Amino acid sequence: MSRTPSIQRPGAEGRIVALAGNPNVGKSTLFNALTGLRQHTGNWPGKTVAVAQGEYVHRERRFLLVDLPGTYSLNAHSPEEEITRDFLCSGQADAAVVVCDATCLERSLIFALQVMESTPNVVLCINLLDEARNLGIEVDTATLSRQLQVPVVGTCAGRGEGLEELMDEVEYISHPKSTHRQKVAERTQEERTALAERCAGMAVSHKREDPLAGQRKLDRILTTRRTGIPLMLLALSVVLWLTVVAVNIPSQLLSDSLFAVGEVMRTALVAMGAAEWVIGLIVDGIYRVLAWVVGVMLPPMAVFFPMFTLLEDLGYLPRVAFVLDHAFHKAGACGKQSLTMCMGLGCNACGVTGCRIIDSPRERLIAILTNSLVPCNGRFPTLIALITLFFVGGEDDLLTSLGAAGMLLGVLVLGVGVTLLVSRLLSATVLRGMPSSFALELPPYRRPRVGQVVVRSVLDRTIFVLARAVAVAAPAGLVIWLCANVTVGSGTILAHITGVLDPLGRLMGLDGVILMAFLFGWPANEIVLPIMLMAYLSQGTLVEMGELESIGQLLREHGWNSLTALCTILFSLFHWPCSTTCLTIAKETGSAKWTALAVAVPTLVGVCLCTLVAAVGRLIL
Amino acid sequence: MELPLSALARGEWAYISRVGGKADMALRLEELGLMPGTRIACELVSPAGDPAAYRVRGALIALRRRDAETVTVVPSEGKQG
Numbered sequence: 001m002s003r004t005p006s007i008q009r010p011g012a013e014g015r016i017v018a019l020a021g022n023p024n025v026g027k028s029t030l031f032n033a034l035t036g037l038r039q040h041t042g043n044w045p046g047k048t049v050a051v052a053q054g055e056y057v058h059r060e061r062r063f064l065l066v067d068l069p070g071t072y073s074l075n076a077h078s079p080e081e082e083i084t085r086d087f088l089c090s091g092q093a094d095a096a097v098v099v100c101d102a103t104c105l106e107r108s109l110i111f112a113l114q115v116m117e118s119t120p121n122v123v124l125c126i127n128l129l130d131e132a133r134n135l136g137i138e139v140d141t142a143t144l145s146r147q148l149q150v151p152v153v154g155t156c157a158g159r160g161e162g163l164e165e166l167m168d169e170v171e172y173i174s175h176p177k178s179t180h181r182q183k184v185a186e187r188t189q190e191e192r193t194a195l196a197e198r199c200a201g202m203a204v205s206h207k208r209e210d211p212l213a214g215q216r217k218l219d220r221i222l223t224t225r226r227t228g229i230p231l232m233l234l235a236l237s238v239v240l241w242l243t244v245v246a247v248n249i250p251s252q253l254l255s256d257s258l259f260a261v262g263e264v265m266r267t268a269l270v271a272m273g274a275a276e277w278v279i280g281l282i283v284d285g286i287y288r289v290l291a292w293v294v295g296v297m298l299p300p301m302a303v304f305f306p307m308f309t310l311l312e313d314l315g316y317l318p319r320v321a322f323v324l325d326h327a328f329h330k331a332g333a334c335g336k337q338s339l340t341m342c343m344g345l346g347c348n349a350c351g352v353t354g355c356r357i358i359d360s361p362r363e364r365l366i367a368i369l370t371n372s373l374v375p376c377n378g379r380f381p382t383l384i385a386l387i388t389l390f391f392v393g394g395e396d397d398l399l400t401s402l403g404a405a406g407m408l409l410g411v412l413v414l415g416v417g418v419t420l421l422v423s424r425l426l427s428a429t430v431l432r433g434m435p436s437s438f439a440l441e442l443p444p445y446r447r448p449r450v451g452q453v454v455v456r457s458v459l460d461r462t463i464f465v466l467a468r469a470v471a472v473a474a475p476a477g478l479v480i481w482l483c484a485n486v487t488v489g490s491g492t493i494l495a496h497i498t499g500v501l502d503p504l505g506r507l508m509g510l511d512g513v514i515l516m517a518f519l520f521g522w523p524a525n526e527i528v529l530p531i532m533l534m535a536y537l538s539q540g541t542l543v544e545m546g547e548l549e550s551i552g553q554l555l556r557e558h559g560w561n562s563l564t565a566l567c568t569i570l571f572s573l574f575h576w577p578c579s580t581t582c583l584t585i586a587k588e589t590g591s592a593k594w595t596a597l598a599v600a601v602p603t604l605v606g607v608c609l610c611t612l613v614a615a616v617g618r619l620i621l
Numbered sequence: 622m623e624l625p626l627s628a629l630a631r632g633e634w635a636y637i638s639r640v641g642g643k644a645d646m647a648l649r650l651e652e653l654g655l656m657p658g659t660r661i662a663c664e665l666v667s668p669a670g671d672p673a674a675y676r677v678r679g680a681l682i683a684l685r686r687r688d689a690e691t692v693t694v695v696p697s698e699g700k701q702g
Contacts, residue, residue, distance in 0.1 A: 072652040077645060104679040107654045193656060212676070216664060216701065219681075225668040322683050326669035329685065335672070437646040437688050439653060442665075442674055442681040 007092055010055055010062040015174045016092055017063050018119075020084055021099035022111055023070035024443040026127045030099055030157035031067040034167075050356075051083065058167040066093065074114050078359060088118045094174035095121040097166070102132035102139050102154070103444060105204055109148075109196035113187065116150065120181035121173045124152040125166055130159065131446060135215075136208035144203040158449070215444050219319070228323050235311070236412065241405035243304045244384055255295035262287050277485070285481025285534075286474045292530035293469040296548075297381040301465055301526070304380060306457035308346050313448035317342055321440060331420045332427025334363040335438050341367075341374055341419060345412075348376045348581040352588055360436040365594060366423050368585055372577040372602045373422060374415040377461075378525030379572050383411060385529065386572075389552040390565035415573055418605060430597070465526070472523045473530065480520065480531055484538035494535060508607060509567030509614025511559065518571065523579045528572070563617040567610045574606030622696065626675070627689035629663040632701040635694035637661055642691030654678040655692060662701055676701075 007016055021027045035054025052067040068087060069080035076082045088096060098115050100108030105126070116122050126139050145152040151169040155162030173181075187195070221227055266283045311317060317339055325335030336358050344351030351371040358364040375383060384404060392403040427433070483494040491499070498512030505515040513535045521528030533551060536558050555564075576599045577585065586595045629635055637659045640647050654677045655661065664681060665674035671686040 072649075075648065075652065077648065107678045107680055110654070189651060189656070193654075210701075219665055219674075223665050223667055223674075228668045318683075322665070322672065322674060323667050325672050325683070325685070326667060329671070335683075335685075437643070437649065438672070438683075438685050439649060439688070440672075440683040441653075442683055444681075 007053070007064065007066060010064045014062040014064060015094040015171070016066065017170055017174065018066050018068055018088060018093040018096040019099060020068045020088065020096060020111075020115055021070055021125075022072055022101065022104075022108055024441060025070070025099045025101040025104075025108060026157050027067065027070055027099040030125065030127060030155065030163075031065060033157050033160055033163060035065055056167070058164075058171060061171060063167070063170070071111075073111060074118060085118065088115060091119070093119065093121075095123060095170050097123050097125050097170060099125045099127050102126050102128050103135060103137060105139060106196050106200040109200055110189075110192050112148075113184070113192045113195060116148075116184045117186045118183065120183050122150050123166070123169045123173055124148070124150055125162075126152060126154045127157050129154050129162070130156045131444065134447070135211040135444075136206060137211055138205045138207065140203045140205070144199060147199045147202060212444075218445060219442070222316070222319050223323055232320060232323060233409065233413075235316070237405055237409050239304070239307045239311070240408045240412070241401060242307060243300050243380065244388075244404045244408065245401045246299075246303045254299065255291070258291040258295045262291055280485065281478065281481055284537075286477045289473050289477030289480070289527065289530045289534060290469055292533065293473045293526055294466065296385070297378070297526040297529070298462065298465045298469075300381045300384055301377045302458050302461045304377060305346055305461045306454045308342075309453055309457045310448055310450065313446065313453055315443050315445045318440060318442045322442060325438065325440075327420055328423065329435060329438075331424040332431075332433075332435060333366045333420075333423040334358050334360060334436065335440060337363070337367040337370075337419075337423070340371060341416065344371045344374045344376060346377055348372050348374075348577055349584040351376075352581060352584045355588065360433075362431050362433040363436060365589065366426050366431055368588060369426060369594070369598045369601055370419045370422050372581060372598070373419045373574060373605070375411065375573055376525060376578075378578070379528075380408075381526060382529045382572050383408060383569055385548060385551065386565045386569050387411075389548065389555070390560075390562050411569065411573060418574065422601060422605065468524055468526075473527045476520060476523065476527050476531060477534065480534050481538075484535065492538075494538065498535065507614065508571065508610035509563055509617065510571065510610065511564070513558070514564075514568055514571075518575055521578075522576070525572075525578050561621075563614065563621060566617070567614055570613060571606045571610050574602050574609060576603045623693050624696070625690045626661070626663075626684075626692035626694050627673070627686045629661075629675075629694060629696070631663050631666050631673075633696060634660060634662045634699050634701070635696045637692060637694050639693040640691065641693065642688065646688055646691065650688075650692065653682050654680065655682075660697070661694065664701065 009016060019027055019031055031052065031054065034056040051069065054065050054067070056063045056065055066087065068084045071078070071081045071084050074081060074085040074088070076085045087093065096115060096119050098112040100112060112122070112124055124144070126141060126144070129139070132139060139154060141152040141154045151173060153162055153166040153169055155166055157163070222231055262283055265287060266279060269279045269282065320342060321335050321338040324338040328335050328337050339357065340351050340354045343354040348371055352368050355364050355367045355371070358367055387404050387407045388400070391407055392400050480494070483497065484492055486493050488496065498516050500512070501515040502512030505511045513532060517528050517532035517535065520531050533554060536554055582595065582599060585598045586592070589595060623638060637655055637657055639657060640650050640655055659677060662676045663673055664676045667673065672683045673686070673689060674681050674683040675689070
């Protein structure tokens with residue numbers, strides 16, 4: 001029996017409301033719609049399951065909403081179910097809202113009936129009414145309420161419809177003076193099922209004979225042998241191409257204006273009589289790295305993330321897991337790993353946290369250890385820049401962008417391939433075991449509200465990157481500038497460091513500066529390229545920095561050729577996880593051993609692969 | 622005429638007669654709505670042939686062949702569109 005923490009009542013008159021429901025019913029959307037920013041997530045004692053709590057004020061009364069994990073039942077054979085059942089049975093909640101899916105009512109009702117056996121004061125929330133309407137499905141909440149003897153409210157949480165009525169019912173039912181409700185007597189699963197079937201039969205009406213025909217047609221196109229994988233690659237290519245293309249214009253504008261501001265700053269500081277080194281530190285050190293991150297690295301990140309979110313909201317990602325499961329099964333891993341891998345494309349740390357959806361501890365570890373083998377958002381700009389400069393370059397036209405997208409796709413496919421290989425290796429060695437049972441629900445395709453998603457995502461991402469630029473990139477710029485300008489013994493600190501790293505770097509087809517940049521870039525992947533450029537600049541003549549071409553020029557001046565670029569691309573793909581990811585891995589695994597392995601695995605792959613490619617390349621060229 | 626769920630062709634409907642296999646998987650299947658008497662159809666088959674996705678109680682559930690084999694069904698009439 002897990003320990004349920006005592007939830008703080010929000011004020012003497014406040015009420016505690018539990019939110020429960022199956023996965024994919026829009027419970028989180030409902031929770032977010034009600035609590036907005038007034039929420040926080042925490043792990044309950046002894047568990048690695050995240051439970052969010054948030055406050056909502058309705059008619060001047062404070063409600064504390066507890067967003068319990070989505071589960072299919074209260075049988076408690078997983079941490080999520082234990083937490084849900086224990087909390088509902090503890091009696092701490094004044095009311096429980098069971099969120100049901102209007103498009104899949106029968107199954108939602110089976111769970112609702114089980115909840116009614118664990119706690120009195122239940123309100124049923126029939127969510128996703130708009131989705132149901134699209135499929136020609138109507139739910140008669142009055143009939144349902146009569147049949148089940150509980151209040152039933154229809155909502156469309158995504159549009160904010162029905163929330164007032166819902167909270168009205170919650171307020172009424174949670175009132176201490178309201179009728180003494182009892183828990184319903186416990187039923188068998190057969191009895192619940194029969195009752196759910198009967199109620200759904202009476203309350204649900206279909207305007208169309210085959211409401212799911214459209215969904216099925218789309219699914220058949222996206223998952224069959226002939227079209228499934230090609231379409232997946234096509235979808236990915238389109239996303240990558242848009243990332244490459246949409247970047248050019250804003251990037252140019254941003255870079256130009258940012259560097260102009262930098263020069264203004266320099267002039268101002270000179271006029272103020274600031275010392276040479278102070279000017280250097282502020283303008284050439286801190287500001288320059290910041291400008292690079294915002295001008296060059298931010299645009300691709302701000303473009304890719306929203307598109308990815310759209311794909312997620314569409315409901316396409318579980319289909320990707322469905323198509324790739326066989327490959328993961330053969331590698332001894334869980335099909336859901338393709339989902340966590342996709343999350344890793346956005347952010348490796350998020351991917352690692354997302355591994356909680358994998359039940360088997362062994363398979364979860366495999367997913368965690370391999371998550372960094374796919375490039376995260378922060379590495380995309382580096383990859384795009386190097387691909388464009390050394391492999392596809394030329395005029396700014398359609399062919400160039402298509403070529404760049406194509407090569408980027410190749411890099412991604414390589415990452416996926418290595419993920420499968422390493423998973424296979426881990427399954428055969430340190431993480432041996434039987435593949436677990438696998439059941440994945442494929443929720444219906446939903447029409448995402450494109451405008452809203454894009455705007456919110458771009459804003460979120462931009463703020464996030466800017467905040468990290470200030471917190472991480474600026475200090476990094478400071479450190480690099482200091483290292484490049486402080487002399488110890490025979491040379492600058494930077495020269496010493498890169499000198500020591502150079503032999504290993506050269507072996508791997510890189511050089512000391514590149515390796516140093518990856519090391520110093522541990523806090524965030526998007527600062528690796530800026531650090532590299534800064535280090536090169538401090539060694540050579542000043543170049544008009546801002547255009548991609550001048551970056552290429554700078555690199556070539558320092559001995560770069562296509563092979564160097566290729567090895568850098570490969571190492572960018574396969575190296576130690578960033579600091580945030582490392583911390584997340586440590587937290588999720590609770591083990592120093594696995595965290596160390598998570599750092600070692602991608603690094604080893606990177607070192608070996610680069611060394612191999614460098615050796616072969618030198619023979620050929 | 623009983624067969625394992627995994628033998629159901631795409632678009633075919635059937636009624637579940639038995640859910641076997643290991644206890645925890647059987648329980649999970651039951652929670653997802655797969656019980657004796659439940660109507661189920663094979664809706665999608667992945668490119669590799671495994672897993673397949675089944676329509677049950679309005680939801681679409683993907684199962685690996687190994688697990689679908691533990692469910693015994695009796696085909697019924699009617700095909701999906």
